[in-house]
Amino acid sequence: MTSTETRHDVLLTVNGVPHRLNLPARRLLSDCLRHDLKLTGTHVGCEHGVCGACTVLIDGKPTRSCLVLAVALDGQEITTVEGLTNPDGSLGCVQQALLECHGLQCGFCTPGFMTTIEAGLKQQPAPTDDEAREMVAGNLCRCTGYQNIVGAVHRAAELKRDSR
């Protein structure tokens, strides 16, 4: 079946780099990023939208990459966790904050939290504690516990303000 499957041309700009791809329609964005583009920072946990590990930004909006078809995103901009590092390769504000606040243990959930927080702080640059909790409410972490992650939201906001 796979060998005869129709493939579609699609242009995806991922972390600022344009990629021309030729993909079967059923390729999930999460699999496209990991298998076709070798960007394995995006993690896949549940593959049905519940855990949030696969969250990436599509045109700046947090979206489950396991719940979109890559071919449906022709011409759109995608940001993955790899895109959150500074141009010189050092950790971006959100990454630095998670590190400083011990906001990760195994790190499986972390890429999804980071992309979500990156977009969340654009909308709410100085979140209250409730807003910080709400920001990460759609992401599951099985080991760290959420206190340090919520702490990292505040720390990232601080780092972003300082870096301005």
Next chain:
Amino acid sequence: MKPAPFNYVRADSIEQAVEALAGSSDGKVLAGGQSLIPLLSMRLAGPSLLVDINGIAGLDEVRADSDGVHLGALARHADVLANTAAREVQPLVAAALSHVGHATIRNRGTTVGSLVHADASAEMPLILLLLAGSLDVVGPRGRRTIPAESLYIGPLESSLEHDEVAVEAFFPALPPMTGIAFEEVARRQGDYALCGVGAVVEVDGGHVRSARAGFMSVHDVPVVAELTEHLAGMSLSTQEGRVVLEAAVEHAMGALDPAADVHASEAYRAHLARVLAKRVVAAAFSDATHRAATRPAVGSEA
């Protein structure tokens, strides 16, 4: 798991989408994909064709006028929730939408998609039914308006034909002297609810003129109970009013057949439905009295 292979058409117009659907016996529309893609990945659905409507221009409109709120098929939950004019014209839409999944799901999922998907545990089908709204669909036989009362025919089953595309939903405006409330109980914030209840109450001089309550996640379709005959003329803020409300809710429970699943027993669901209904109808009554006091003039709420 991964989806099985399917053909994929990205439609540029509604006509093209309808034509593609009409040419296949089991084609499905792909809107936000937040319900459909999980079904494909779990292989609970295996259509031979997906017709992607995300490229159709002009379908993402959220429009509020004195009649009510009009939502195009590509209006994402998040866009509807953020629209302040829509919230003013019909506050029940936003009150319920804030319970639909998490922000990340609402960024992509469409409100019209949720209406068509017809999940009995989804908020928006109940709200459309409770407000007596409607859904406009286009098929090879032209455009038609489906009233909410004939839209929901079974679990995950709406009365659209397989070759019809839903293009616009309509939620009527909140009339003057009328209040709303919505509440649900879920195991975790953002999850599908174990039970949810919405209410619309109209008052006249501090007394109920009409009242209806709607239940989701209790039955295999959303259910609306008319409470006017029990509550008309009552003030629900008095002890007597609360006794009458209790009896009215008991009567409404007669039309419900709460189902058991892994998350809740029949008895627990019935308990939730009772408790929430009393709370929500009383809250809609105070909302109505409050609105009547702050905007007593006859006219549009908008």
